[in-house]
Amino acid sequence: MDLLTPNLGYFVWIFVAFVIVFLVLKKFAWKPIIKMLNEREQNIAGAIASAEKVKAEMAQLQSENEALLAKAREERAQLLKEARETKDKIVNEAKEQAKTEASRIIADAQQAINAQKMAALTDVKNEVGKMVIEVSEKVLKQQLAGQDKQEEYINSLVNSIKLN
Amino acid sequence: MVAALSLFLVFTAQSVFAQHEEHAEGAATEEKFNPGEAILHHIADAHEWHFFSLKKSDGSEFHATIPLPVILYSPQRGLSTFMSSRFHHGQEAYNGYKVEHGKIVAVDAAGAPDESVKVYDFSMTKNVVQLFIALIVLVWLLTSMAKKYKTGQGVTSAPKGLQNAIEPVITFVRDDVAKPNLGPKYQKFLPYLLTIFFFILINAIFGMLPGAANVTGNIAFTAVLGVIAFIVIIFNTNGHYWQHIFWFPGVPLPVKILMIPVELMGVFTKPFALIVRLFANMTAGHIVILSFISLIFIFTEMSQVAGVAFTPVSIAFAVFIYLIEILVAFIQAYIFANLTAIFIGEAIGDHHYEEDIVAHH
Numbered sequence: 001m002d003l004l005t006p007n008l009g010y011f012v013w014i015f016v017a018f019v020i021v022f023l024v025l026k027k028f029a030w031k032p033i034i035k036m037l038n039e040r041e042q043n044i045a046g047a048i049a050s051a052e053k054v055k056a057e058m059a060q061l062q063s064e065n066e067a068l069l070a071k072a073r074e075e076r077a078q079l080l081k082e083a084r085e086t087k088d089k090i091v092n093e094a095k096e097q098a099k100t101e102a103s104r105i106i107a108d109a110q111q112a113i114n115a116q117k118m119a120a121l122t123d124v125k126n127e128v129g130k131m132v133i134e135v136s137e138k139v140l141k142q143q144l145a146g147q148d149k150q151e152e153y154i155n156s157l158v159n160s161i162k163l164n
Numbered sequence: 165m166v167a168a169l170s171l172f173l174v175f176t177a178q179s180v181f182a183q184h185e186e187h188a189e190g191a192a193t194e195e196k197f198n199p200g201e202a203i204l205h206h207i208a209d210a211h212e213w214h215f216f217s218l219k220k221s222d223g224s225e226f227h228a229t230i231p232l233p234v235i236l237y238s239p240q241r242g243l244s245t246f247m248s249s250r251f252h253h254g255q256e257a258y259n260g261y262k263v264e265h266g267k268i269v270a271v272d273a274a275g276a277p278d279e280s281v282k283v284y285d286f287s288m289t290k291n292v293v294q295l296f297i298a299l300i301v302l303v304w305l306l307t308s309m310a311k312k313y314k315t316g317q318g319v320t321s322a323p324k325g326l327q328n329a330i331e332p333v334i335t336f337v338r339d340d341v342a343k344p345n346l347g348p349k350y351q352k353f354l355p356y357l358l359t360i361f362f363f364i365l366i367n368a369i370f371g372m373l374p375g376a377a378n379v380t381g382n383i384a385f386t387a388v389l390g391v392i393a394f395i396v397i398i399f400n401t402n403g404h405y406w407q408h409i410f411w412f413p414g415v416p417l418p419v420k421i422l423m424i425p426v427e428l429m430g431v432f433t434k435p436f437a438l439i440v441r442l443f444a445n446m447t448a449g450h451i452v453i454l455s456f457i458s459l460i461f462i463f464t465e466m467s468q469v470a471g472v473a474f475t476p477v478s479i480a481f482a483v484f485i486y487l488i489e490i491l492v493a494f495i496q497a498y499i500f501a502n503l504t505a506i507f508i509g510e511a512i513g514d515h516h517y518e519e520d521i522v523a524h525h
Contacts, residue, residue, distance in 0.1 A: 003204065003447070006384035009235075009286040010209060014295060014388040021299050022359045029306035030355040033334060036313035043319075 131161055197465055199458035207378040207450045208266055209291045211248040215375055227253050232293055235286040236261060236268060248287070290377040291385075298370040298379070302362055305330070337361050337501060345505035346512070353508055356396060360389060361501040368446060368493035372486070380496075381446035383439070390439035393504045397435070401511040434507050438500060445496050449489040456482040 135157050139150070213230035220226055231249035238244075241260065250258035261283070262271045270281035288296075309326055313319055318327045337358050342350040367379045379385055407413070409431065412423040459478045464471025 003208065004383055006387045007209065008284060010289060010291055010382065011384040011388060012286065013292045014385055015391075017295055017299055018359075018363060018388055018392060021303060021363065022356065024303055025306055025359050026355040029303070029310045030358050032310040032313055033306070034338070034354065036319045037331070037335065040319045
């Protein structure tokens with residue numbers, strides 16, 4: 001049957017055509033196309049790899065940042081705590097100091113008051129003694145004429161004494 | 165588009181019918197429409213590109229054809245070239261040659277066939293011309309695509325247009341045909357496999373255009389591809405491959421001897437299977453489409469009404485098969501490339517590689 005017997009001329013033409021097409025395509029199409037495809041695939045693979053790397057780095061950075069932040073927060077809390085303690089300490093110290101100062105001042109004042117009081121009493125005693133002596137002197141100097149006169153005289157003396 | 169296509173199919177089928185009537189006229193008897201002959205005529209090669217024939221009012225025929233160059237070589241008469249129009253559509257002899265049933269034979273002065281003169285026909289037939297057109301288109305498509313890659317488009321930027329259409333096919337052949345079958349040596353055979361794939365695909369697609377020749381469904385076409393596959397396989401065999409053939413491992417001695425002829429035959433049956441598979445698939449598709457169209461004329465011969473009534477059914481089936489044929493074009497290109505890759509893989513494969521394959525499955 002004609003359908004199943006290959007025609008020699010057609011066979012030769014196809015053979016020649018295939019070989020030429022194969023050589024032309026190999027040189028001008030497949031080589032550059034495959035090369036470029038491989039290049040692009042490598043580019044993409046490289047880009048993905050570097051993106052992954054960057055992502056990992058970013059994650060690492062972020063975790064580092066978080067750690068730093070946590071540390072900073074802790075430090076701040078620590079600082080605040082210390083500051084509060086220091087403040088309390090200072091305040092307490094100041095209070096203590098003020099208290100002791102105040103008590104010292106009070107003690108001093110009392111001492112001074114006592115001393116002055118004693119001095120004043122001594123003065124008063126001296127004054128009273130002196131006045132008594134003066135009065136006694138004057139009474140003794142006066143002619144004690146009568147009781148009335150005596151009393152009146154004492155009273156005038158007494159009135160003339162200005163204690164303050 | 166499908167409607168236009170079916171119209172065209174009817175049209176071409178009618179031209180067969182018309183042509184047949186012409187023969188009937190010559191025989192001066194009312195012959196019936198012979199679908200077998202019409203279909204075989206349509207899938208066979210021809211020396212002219214025949215589209216349709218019209219009967220003029222004065223009874224003469226008008227043939228819409230493109231004449232093609234005829235190149236003949238005969239050891240006795242030497243080389244002769246002329247256009248196929250000289251044959252006047254097979255009705256006349258020219259330069260001592262005549263077309264008989266689609267074949268050019270030598271004739272003597274009286275016009276009777278001369279068996280003593282051997283003729284080698286290297287004509288640019290319908291198939292050859294279409295093959296060249298298809299291949300020029302293919303080369304142009306792929307080289308222009310390659311140029312685009314060289315400018316950087318598709319490498320540093322996203323691929324565009326044609327690249328998007330062809331690139332997946334190339335990567336498919338590379339990743340699903342070459343790599344799994346050929347292993348690490350796939351780079352060497354990739355251009356060959358890609359060429360096979362696109363060679364079959366472009367010719368199958370061109371063969372499906374209305375009025376086009378049946379290039380891939382010709383035994384010579386598939387024979388060339390099979391022979392080339394055979395050559396590539398034989399030239400890339402290694403010791404392991406031949407050891408498998410002459411001393412099949414892991415079987416008792418009598419079986420080893422029995423396996424030698426079987427394995428030797430296998431060397432030749434593999435490419436032969438490639439040849440027959442592609443030929444049968446492509447031819448069968450064309451025959452089925454033409455059969456559905458022929459049904460219209462068979463029914464018309466029974467009665468006009470039946471013919472008209474059956475036309476839509478027939479066209480619907482033809483269109484359906486036509487769409488399947490488009491799918492088959494891709495599948496056959498894939499299968500041919502894949503089987504070639506498997507056969508080459510067997511020839512170049514080393515033992516470890518085979519173990520790997522088995523381990524993976």
